[in-house]
Amino acid sequence: MKVKDLNHVSIHVEDVATACAFYGDALELCPKSRPDFDFEGAWFALGPTRELHIIGGREQSVQSDPRGTHFAIEVYSIAQTARFLTEKAVDFIGPRERPDGAKQIFVVDPDGHYVELTELT
Numbered sequence: 733m734k735v736k737d738l739n740h741v742s743i744h745v746e747d748v749a750t751a752c753a754f755y756g757d758a759l760e761l762c763p764k765s766r767p768d769f770d771f772e773g774a775w776f777a778l779g780p781t782r783e784l785h786i787i788g789g790r791e792q793s794v795q796s797d798p799r800g801t802h803f804a805i806e807v808y809s810i811a812q813t814a815r816f817l818t819e820k821a822v823d824f825i826g827p828r829e830r831p832d833g834a835k836q837i838f839v840v841d842p843d844g845h846y847v848e849l850t851e852l853t
Contacts, residue, residue: 794844802846
């Protein structure tokens with residue numbers, strides 16, 4: 733198998749409206765049209781070609797921490813991202829620097845999913 737690229741990340745959420753408020757309003761991700769599936773959900777753009785798929789109906793808690801299950805969104809400036817999150821009153825962990833020099837901030841969505849915001853070097 734030869735991988736072409738990452739297409740999307742999906743997360744299972746308890747409440748789609750609450751998740752959409754976090755990703756759409758707090759993080760200002762751009763909503764995308766979604767096929768008419770037989771289950772509740774929403775799609776958001778993650779840059780020009782990748783997507784975040786929100787899938788409703790989760791009933792069990794999320795078991796996650798920043799070193800484990802998470803997805804990462806590359807940003808242009810970690811300092812600007814920290815200011816943005818502070819202005820939006822979104823709690824975050826960091827900024828911190830990885831051993832390779834990349835800078836990271838972690839936010840937690842309403843369902844307990846960790847999202848890494850990273851500035852690569």
